[in-house]
Amino acid sequence: MKKMMTSCALSLLVAGNAIAAEPAACQKPRIGVVGWTDVVATTAISEVLLEGLGYAPKQTVASQQIVFAGMQKKQLDFFLGYWNPIMTETITPFLKSGDLEVLKVNLDGAVATLAVPRKAYDAGLKTFADIAQFKDKLDGKIYGIEPGTGANTGIQKMIDSNQFGLGDFKLMESSEAGMLAAVNRADRRGEWVVFFGWAPHPMNVQMDMEYLTGSEDALGANDGAATVETVVAKGYTDQCPNVGQLLNNLTFTIEQESRLMQPIMDRKNPKAVATQWLKEHPDDLGKWLSGVTTFDGKDGAAAVKAHLAK
Secondary structure, eight states, X not given: OXXXXXXXXXHHHHHHHHHHXXXXXXXXXXXXXXXXXXXXXXXXXXXXXXXXXXXXXXXXXXXXXXXXXXXXXXXXXEEEEEEETTTHHHHHHHHHTTSEEEEEEEEEEEEEEEEEEHXXXXXXXXXXXXXXXXXXXXXXXXXXXXXXXHHHHHHHHHHHTTGGGOTTOEEEOOOHHHHHHHHHHHHHTTOOOOEEEEESXXXXXXXXXXXXXXXXXXXXXXXXXXXXXXXXXXXXXXXXXXXXXXXXXXXXXXXXHHHHHHHHHTTOOHHHHXXXXXXXXXXXXXXXXXXXXXXXXXXXXXXXXXXXXX
8 A cells, every 4th residue: 555655646746747847849939139248248158148047048049139030929038138227118018018028127237328538537427418519529429339229219319309409419439349349449549539428338348438417318328327127028927937046046246347348358258167167155055046957856956967967
C-alpha cells in the first residue's frame, strides 16, 4: 500500500509539472533590441540567464519602430528598452491597439535630455533658452541619435516650431556610437557641441558634461526624467509564465547599468560581460531568479550557476 501511495504521489507530481510546463514555443524567446548600450547590456543579462535555464533566446536588433511592429505581429516577444517618455510617441499606437503590454519599470531614476561639455556649460550654455545665442559656436547643429527615435522627433519639433529660437538649427542624426564619436571629437578640439545625452551611460564618466535645464517638457517632463520599462507582446506572460516571472524580476539600478555598459563601450562582447557580472554578483543572480525554474521545471538557480561555471 505504501509503495502504491508513493507511486500515486509521484504520478501526481509528474502530472502537475506537465500541466505547469510552458508550451514548446516558449523555449525560444524572441527579444527585440535597439542599439543603445544600456538596452544591449540588460538584454545580454536576460539572454545569459535564459540560456542557463534551458531556453534558446534569439535577439533581433532593429529600430524601435520595427521592434514594436515585430511584437505587434507576434514576431518578437519582449523588449527591455522602452525609454519613457522618449519612446512614448512611437509606442503609443501599439499600446492603444492592445497589441503590446507594459510589464513593469525595470530602471527608475534615468534622465534623457540635451547636454553640453562642461566648458560650454561654465561659459553660460546652461538652459534650452541659451542654445540659440550660441548658434555660431555650435555651428548651428544639435546632435541626435538614430533616425526615427522619439528623441529626434522631439528635437525636430523644437526646430520646426522655432521653440527656444532653434528654427535655424539642424538636427544631426546618427547612431549612438556615431553621435558620441562626433561629440568626443568636437570636445577634444575645444569646439562647442549640444547633443542628446542620457544616464545610465558611460558618457557620464567618460566626458565632463552637464545636462541642460529649462526644457519646458520638450523632451519629457521634469527636464528629461525618465524610466526604462519592459514591454511584452499581448498575452506573452500568460502563455510563458516562467519567462514572465524572470522579466518581472529583472530590475536594475543606474550604477549597475553604467558599470555593465562600460566594457561593452570598450568593444567587449555583451554576453561575456553579462556572464562575468553574473559570476561576480551572486546577490543579483539570486534576486533575478527568485521563483524562476528551468524550462523543464527544475531548480533555476542551480542550473544557471552550473551554466556559468562552464
